[in-house]
Structure formats: structure tokens, C-alpha cells
Amino acid sequence: MMGKSNAKVLNPICCYCGKAVATTKDHIPPKAIFNKPRPSDLITVPACRDCNNGASTHDELFMAFLGMHVAGQRGEAERLFKEGTLKTVKRNKRLYQMVAKTIKPVNVITPGGIFTGKGYAVPWDSDAHDAVIERIVRGLFFYHYSTILADKADISVQWFNGLPDIDLTKLYTNSVAGGAFVYAYNKALDTDFDSIWLFQFYNGHWAGGHTLGRDSVLETNP
Numbered sequence: 001m002m003g004k005s006n007a008k009v010l011n012p013i014c015c016y017c018g019k020a021v022a023t024t025k026d027h028i029p030p031k032a033i034f035n036k037p038r039p040s041d042l043i044t045v046p047a048c049r050d051c052n053n054g055a056s057t058h059d060e061l062f063m064a065f066l067g068m069h070v071a072g073q074r075g076e077a078e079r080l081f082k083e084g085t086l087k088t089v090k091r092n093k094r095l096y097q098m099v100a101k102t103i104k105p106v107n108v109i110t111p112g113g114i115f116t117g118k119g120y121a122v123p124w125d126s127d128a129h130d131a132v133i134e135r136i137v138r139g140l141f142f143y144h145y146s147t148i149l150a151d152k153a154d155i156s157v158q159w160f161n162g163l164p165d166i167d168l169t170k171l172y173t174n175s176v177a178g179g180a181f182v183y184a185y186n187k188a189l190d191t192d193f194d195s196i197w198l199f200q201f202y203n204g205h206w207a208g209g210h211t212l213g214r215d216s217v218l219e220t221n222p
Helices: 049-053 056-073 075-091 093-102 126-145 214-220
Strands: 024-028 043-047 104-109 115-121 153-160 172-176 181-187 195-201 205-213
Touching: 024 049, 024 126, 043 049, 043 126, 056 075, 056 093, 056 126, 056 205, 075 093, 126 153, 126 181, 126 195, 126 205, 205 214
Parallel strands: none
Antiparallel strands: 024 043, 104 115, 153 205, 172 181, 181 195, 195 205
């Protein structure tokens, strides 16, 4: 199923905090994860300057670690690593020190269990990862349902080692930047804020999240 946005008019209120006037547009996912020249089909949502600018540090870290994680997929994924990750690591001394401190040699094993050689692994910055995934959920929820989550729902972020075993025919799916970012989603019909989201980045990293309305929590936990 292909999902289409209901958000036709720029909302004057920030889709993240739900309080300040939206004076900017934020890219969902962050435009930094896409190679230049940027694709023409990137998604934008209304955001206040504080929410937009305040996410830049997490966006940079997310891009850098994503590039390291998906480089083996070749093509655009490898180009992200070379043109995005490597340049960022060289420029950002804090990130360089983090990578140098945590990098370790690993055996490269295919999904079928075949050893293909030696490589290196660097653990993600989990704070940056989860913050960006949560923001993607918030942004796409507004983009598709014209509703600001703000503090009306709790958001749980998940990390997957591969595409989750779930019936994707029951979810809407969209693709951005020629498949560099693919996502699937759906919302419970009988609630305003309960939803599920699955994200695939460069066919090499998978994450997702689900939202649960605060009213739903109160009803199930009287």
C-alpha cells in the first residue's frame, strides 16, 4: 500500500514541540544522510528554529555512524561513508576520538553464516540514534496524519538487526531518494495517537518505533 500525506498546508505551529511558531522547514529524515546533490523528493515538515537547530548535533552524529554501518552495501551507501562520514570524522575532533577509542576488529559474516574476511566495527552513539529516530517518527506522524504528537503520546524506539518479521501488506510503504530511505507505517483506527513505524536506511540499517497516546496509557493503567 502506498501512503499519501494529508498535510497540504504549512502548519504555523512547530510539529515537534507543538507550541512555538514554525518559522523553518525540517527535513525528515535529516538531509545530511543523503548524498549531494540532494534528491528532489525529500520530506519537509514545519518546525520552530529552536527545535530545528537543536537537532543538528544529533543529525551529524547519526549520519556519520550510519555511513560506517551501511558502507558495505556499496553504491550510494559507500559514497555516504566516503563523502559524508570520513569528512565529518576528520573535522569533528570529539567524534574522531570517540571512533578511535571504540573501533575494534571483527569477522565479517554474511546473513547465511559465511565468513568473508576481516573488518572493523564502531558502536553507534545510541543517544544520537534514538533522538533522530524519535524525531523521524514525530515528523512523519505529522506529515501523514496532520497531527502534532508533542506530549500527547509516548514514543518507543527500536533497533533491528534486519527487516523485522512483520506482515508489510498491512502497512503503508513509502520510498525516498531512490530507496535510500524506505519506511512502513500505520495507525490504529480507533485512536488518535497509536501507530507503528519501520525504517530502512540504505538497505543496511533498520530501526523503528511505535507511539502510544497518553490517554491509551491511562485507560489500560487505571
